[in-house]
Amino acid sequence: MHPEDGAKISRGTIYVAPPDVHMVVIDGRVRLTRGPRQNRHRPSIDTLFRSAAYAFGSRVIAAVLTGSLRDGTVGLRAIHSRGGVTIVQDPKDAKFPGMPRSALxxxxxxxxxxLAGIAPLMVSLAAEPVPDEAPRPTKELEMEVRHDQGDLSVDLDHLGKPSYFTCPECHGTLWEIRDGELRYRCRVGHGYSAEGLIGHMDESLENTLWAAARALVETAHLKERVTKRLEEKNPELAQRLRAESTLTRRRADAIKKILTEDKPIS
Structure with a gap:
């Protein structure tokens, strides 16, 4: 079921995050928030896992299933650090093995x-006694949980160091975090794995090149239209614009060739 914001967590209930909101757990309740995206996604499995690790410690059992890229890896580490149990679908059994493989x-x-063994395993684990004590949450985990929820007072210098890169979403500085997984966060909370950031940059580069090709074609077309009107009144200018239009279209074709080759553009 999709929970209401603030709903008390009930035994035997499966909660599914609604579209375009993060689902987190705080003080025994489910909270829904439109906090910053993680790897361009909202809801985010890492945001949920971090909150569960912070709130429930060793009482958490978490599983990463089939999926692409590295989502879930950072969250699993947070859960394990607090004494929770971590489960991963066997990559050989997964349709998209990226997430399980990254977690492993x-x-x-x-x-x-x-996959078929995960539900019975969870039932068995849930029947086992919970450890009396769990490792205390680190200061870094507390700060990231606050950051996930939009707390802008978090000092990112405690999590990492400013990088040369900027956030693809808000264009602010990205802090580079090395905690076993190279990743990035900006001041307002957008987060990326290294692989996710590379993918976003490749996409942005492609979009920029298509925009450049489109601008060149539009410029060439404008010069061609003006040329037709100037052929009698100002043939010298018309000839110059015709030559410029030809060169501009060649440049647009060159960019298009780069974009349509069967090779990465970066």
Whole structure:
């Protein structure tokens, strides 16, 4: 079910994050927030996992299933750091193995099983006693949970160092965080894995090049229209504009060739 914001967590209920909002758990309740996107996604599995790790510690059982890129890896590490149990679908069993494989490479995983075995495993784990004590949440985890919820007072210098790169969404400085997983966060909370940031930059570069090609074609077309009107009144200027139009179209074709080659453009 899609929960209402502030709903008390009830035993035996499955909550599904509504579209375009983060779902987090705070003080035994489900909270919905339009906080900053993580890897360009909202809802985000890492945002949910961090909040669960902070709120419930060793009582959390978390699973990363089939999916692309590295989402879920950072959240699993947070859960493990607080004594929770981490499960990953066997990448060989996953339709999209990127997320499970990333978790196995960069997080501490307690169980790696096929999809069909995850539900029975969770039922079995839920019946086991919870450790009396869990490791206390780190200051960094507390700060990231606050940042996920839009707290702009978080001092990112405690999490990482300013990088040379800017956030693709708000264009602010990105801080580089190295905590076992190279990733980035901006001052307002947008977050990226290194792979996610590269993907966004590649997409932005492609969009920029298409925009440049479009601008060149429009400029060439304008010069051609003006040329037709000047052929009798000012043939010298018309000839110059015709030559410029030809060169401009060549430049647009060159960009199009780069974009349509079967090779990465970056």
């Amino acid at each position: 490479q960069s997080a501490t995983v307690d169980h790696c099983v096929p």
